[in-house]
Amino acid sequence: MNTESRIKGKLFLIFAAAVLVGICLVVPVWQSAVNAALVSSIGSVRSDISAFEGIKMALEADIAHHTTPEYLIAEAVRQNINFTQISNSSTVALAF
Numbered sequence: 854m855n856t857e858s859r860i861k862g863k864l865f866l867i868f869a870a871a872v873l874v875g876i877c878l879v880v881p882v883w884q885s886a887v888n889a890a891l892v893s894s895i896g897s898v899r900s901d902i903s904a905f906e907g908i909k910m911a912l913e914a915d916i917a918h919h920t921t922p923e924y925l926i927a928e929a930v931r932q933n934i935n936f937t938q939i940s941n942s943s944t945v946a947l948a949f
Contacts (some may be wrong), residue, residue, distance in 0.1 A: 918924060
């Protein structure tokens, strides 16, 4: 029985060593796959950021265009808005 238990102990050690070697081989492959997924995700986020920057620039240009005096006057004429001058006596000056 003594030799049988030694053989079982050696078989267990061999099996445990094989499992350990398998884990040591799988972990770097798994890390590489996770790293590739993260790099792909970063690329996707960067392209989204550049798209949003383009949209932001277009909106800023549109806002700048709509706040020019020429556009505001043209819109006032189109909407039949009359401008009147404000007299100095009706204005209030605030100092901070």
